[in-house]
Amino acid sequence: MNNIVLIILILLAGGVLSFLLNQIKPLLSGVTAFVATVAAAVLFFTGTGTADNFDFVLGGMHLSMGINGYSWIFGALILGFSSLVLLYSISYMKGRDRLGYFYLNFMLSIMAMMGIIFSRDFISLFIFWEIMTWSSFLIVVYQGLSEGRVGIKYMIFSAVGGYSMLLAIVFMKAQMGTVLISDLVSHFSGFAIQQQTMVGILLLITFGVKAAVMPLHVWAPRAYSDSPMSYTSVFSGLLSKMGIFGMGIVLISVFANSSTFGTNTFYISNVLAWLGAITGVMATFYAVIQTDAKKLLAYSSIGQLGYIVMGLAVGTKLSVMAALFLAVVHTIFKGTLFLVVGAVERQTGTTDMTKLGALIRKMPWTFLAALISIIALAGIPPLAGFVGKWMFYESLIVSDHYFLVIMAFLSSTAAFLYCYRFLFGIFLGQEEKEFENVKEAPATMVIPMVLMAALLFVFGVFPGLLFDPIAKGMEVLGMGTVDWSMTVLSNGWGDHVDTMSIISAIGTIFILAFIYLALWNRKRTRYVTTKDIHTSGEIPTENENLTYAVDFYKPFERAIEPVMKRTMDFYYNHLGEGLESFFNFLRRFYTGNGQTYALYVIVFLVILILFSKQIFL
């Protein structure tokens, strides 16, 4: 059987099987899901190539599935990452009820994502896209928080996105007669400029919703934080990347044939780049003021996705490469961070950074993973985040997008604030009494986290490992060949940044410091608790709080307040309320009096009679 079909079927069967096995023993449920995903991953990495086409006719439409270099990047990311997350999940989800339900939807999401990247036509893309949407919706409401309101909001935005794709699809079908993505690419130049704009905007709305681009992002923070953390890592790491995946196709392949492309980039791309930049800045600001670790990470995700969208929208070789590199790396570090928060939540029962603290000694391995991921997130060498950011800035400057650079720098600086806060709030600071007996998370949870952290290091040192598939993918998108090397970052200005020299410099410093602290200076170090101090001669009591987890960035908050006063959410809520009261007004038409209904009938008849000439002739 065809490998593509087989992968989809394995994932689907894994989901159904884990749903059924849950009835026997809940543990089996998670194990089955894990095994199925690993099996699919093995199949994907060993035997799936561009030859595995699958053309079929469904409902009278010619549909096609296959794989190319571009979708391979995302496929590898999905299967690799979700395997690790599912391993983590086995322990993380232990003891919760309705595990079968959870794993069924989890596996359906993974299946749907694989389906999306395999799709070569818009109908099957849409089908899998919607499966992804509702399966993730079912997980968002799984914990029963906030009466499902968050889930509904997520669903509304997803529906807007999904249906704008559907609108684009039926338009394409009417115009071109086919729904193949390759046909859209080749026919796009034949459309009038209005049609190009319409199709472009519609498709970008679809992908923009999932990628949480500025005006369409309001569902994301709560939806991310309301899901179980093991799923959130997939939600923010992979589902959002499906938006990036689609945007890549639209912004690069399709818009390459737009009418105005010859002189400049398609104007929608410019708008989108700006939206991405604003998203990056605003989301980062919001992330800074959060006190809940989950929400902090959620906003941080949105901000990072803003960068990636910006990179794609700018559309030069370097920026696209940077964006795709960041996309992959973001999945890894943000996924890890969500897993870290999940581990903390499982061990302590809370994710509130004002309550947590000093877990570094209780959960050292988790801390290690968090630290490395945070460094990667902040873009500090030698980890992979640095590579992405470097290329990203360089590409913006080379292509003369100076204002975008300023925005990017602004948000990236602000990002340091929340990065620090995250580390401090959870792992450092004052030891809380209630968390005295917290233990390290089980091995099945720690291993995936540490493994991914290690991966970040590897990609930081050898970014070429990622450049290789990305370059192939960009070729598929129609950007021509892209040069890359294993350790040297691309050189727009003609300068070289060699990761090897960076790593050797940093490595040397690190080793020297280690030697100093661990060996030479060993005798003079001792462990002190937070309380082991004297303030003006007074010995602090047990209950006194000496670290400042509350109002952490008060001045900063005050500085950005004017920008933050009215959230997008506010306007959406008002719109929703207005609509609801309008609906309420409309249904008063049904007064409940039978006689009134009879009157409607006669009025209707009279109207038809009076306007019969206009209506029927």
Add this chain to the structure above:
Amino acid sequence: MDPILYNKIISVGVYGSAIGLILIGLYAVLVKKHLTKIVIGLSIIDAGVHLLFIAVGFIKGGTAPIFSEKGIELVNQGTAMVDPVPQALVLTAIVIGFGVTAVALSLVIRLYRHHHTARIDHIKSLKW
């Protein structure tokens, strides 16, 4: 009297009374608040429509469509019998009207039993 004028008067009288019945019935249905009156209104509408059926089937000078020896002769001459089809249809329509009225009355009884009122504008617990 002038036969054409006579014919006109007759037709205005027949059609007019039938249409009048329909309008009276509709008025009762739309204005009267008492459930029983509304049901009566429905019956009056029915009666008007049935009358229209019969009126339309009538042919001037025609006899009832029942054959005797003479009738066969008449038919052979041309249009001596009224159209039988509307008469057959109206029979069916009357019976159906009866059935609907019976059900309507029973519902009125039920409504009165539950609500202790027969005013239609007081019976609207189902709305919006």
Add this chain to the structure above:
Amino acid sequence: MVISPVHYIALPLLAAFLMPLLAKVNRELVRIIPGVVLTYLLFVSVVLMQRVTETGQPIIETLAGWQAPWGINLVFSQFTGFLVSLMVFMATLIWIFSYRFKKVDNEPALKYYILFMMLVTGSVGVVLTGDIFNMFVFMEITAIASYSLTSFYRDRDGAEAGFKYLLIGSLASTFMLLAILLLYTQVGTLNMAMIAERMHTVPVGMKVTILILFLTGLGIEAEMFPLNGWAPDAYSQAPSPVGATFAALVVKAGVYSLIRVIFTLFDIQGAYQYLIIMGIITLIIAEFAAMKQTNLKRMLAYSSIGQMGFVLIAFGIGTKEAVFGALFLMFNHAIIKSLLFMSGSFFVYNSTSKDIKGLSGIGKKFPYMGFLFSIGAFAIVGLPPFSGFWSKLYILIAAADESMLALVAIILLVSIVEIVYYFRVVAKLYFGKPTDKEVVHKPTFGGYFSMTVLAVVILLVGFYPDIITGFIHRAADTLLDKGAYISNVLSVGH
């Protein structure tokens, strides 16, 4: 005795007349006989559909030995056959569901089965008959059975809903009678094929007046916008199997008659635009009204009305693809809405109130039932990979082919509203805080069975629509081929 379309009418009637006698022998027989009859009719459907598909010609059965146009005839074409088979299939499942639905054994409980069977027969008769007055008679059978079944429960709201239904339904029959009368004076026949053939001789003004009367009368049956005040009440107060029957059979018969009148009888182009406009208004108002409902069954009722508006839009577009989409949607709506009514009824029974609020967490008590309801909800809003998706897709494509992109956009916007209120219920079912009311009413085995069958059909058609599209394509072609209808019906025996 050769199997022929008249079995659809004759056997249920025979059984209905027999049932009061059999009730004296054994009360269980009254419950079983409708099932036996419907199962036989399902068999008849299979045989006849096979015959029609093989020959490609409609089966036209003359009654009482008089050929069209002199007598009444039944037309079992690929179009009507499809609808009739669907109706019988649904009726069988609903019977299985309602078998011992409630453990009451009084007199009306027995009447229920008679009325239910007549409801089915009436709807099937409307679709099968080739005679306009006969269609009226069958509509009245359906209507009277519906009135009685709507007020079947002896609470006060049942009678209210029944009376409203009756009031509006009587007006509908009045208008239809007037239309038939005027039509008869103009063309001198009641056979629909003959009427269609002679329609061009009717003066335009008269034609339009007749059409308006028909549209008003049949619009009431098809739940068109300002005429549908009765519908939410009737759906929400009728017993749940009857609510499912309304959605699956009765309203289908209403839409069928409307379509038959516009597509076959009349040749007025404006009627198609009229369908689109009224369909849009119906869709919008109904879906918006559904949004704020607190009563689950009432919400389902408004949703049903909205779907019918969607069907009317699709028929109004009038191309082959659109009609195909519309028929597909009718098929989907019958299946999905029945599933929703069936599973929803158990939630309503076992919750503290009929309100959606009372459903909180009830999916935890009935995980399987919640699963089925979710499938139904996902399918009706048109999410892939459920069957509702395909019909929506085809209709939208058909609309886009006629470059009605604004129409597509409106439909999609309204669909978002639809998603919101259905998903609100789904979220509530699973994840609300459960109320601590004990389970009073477990589904019967038959209930599980019929709901499972429906869910399987939804999934099957969703995954592989081609198992059903062939039938629907042929049905759409048959409906649109007016000339063939006329010549087929009138050529019998000539």
Add this chain to the structure above:
Amino acid sequence: MKRAFILLLLVVVGWVLADTFSQINFGESRMGDIKQQETVGAYYLNNTVEKLSVANVVTAIVVNYRGFDTLGEVTVLFLAASGLASILYRRKKRGEHDVMILKNSSQLLQTGAKLIFPAILVLGAYVFIHGHLTPGGGFQGGAIIASGFLLMFMAYKDYHVSHNVLTWVESVAGILFVSVGIWGLISGATFLENVLGTGTLNDLISGGVIPLIYIAVGFKVAAELTGVLETLLNFKTEK
């Protein structure tokens, strides 16, 4: 205000109906040339005697040409009776007594009713038995019989007709009707087809199955109308 609006609506409706019917000349034949048989009416007038030997064309139409309608119509009645029973059904509460809603009628009415009742029954029977020969038929006859029962209900407050008997009559009559139809199917013809010999015109036994069906219809209508009356009359109101 509302009333004025409604009156305005009714004026429009009335005007349209009047306008429409003014195009349909009263008393004019619309059957075309009877011999050409362009309309169904003409066809029935031409062929009834020859093919069915039934004198009353309306009966021929009701029972034979459009017999299917009649079957539906009978079903409507049957449904109305069933529906009524189901709608008005109410479990008797414990200790509840029948509440009389009828007063004792006068001696005059009681005696008169007793006297006329058999005659009414006979008249009804006559009307439906001769349905194919003279004006009238099953429905008319049945209605006449039911009116006889109504008279008895009015005269005697405790007059009851056994539900059992009514059920039997209407069921058997209904079964007979459908069976005649199926008889046609079984004998290789169509449903409801006149499979018996038609006899000669104006004989009592002529017209094949037509009188048979009309007698069944007569019984059925009589039983159902009486049943409806009985149900409505014996319904007890709450105090």
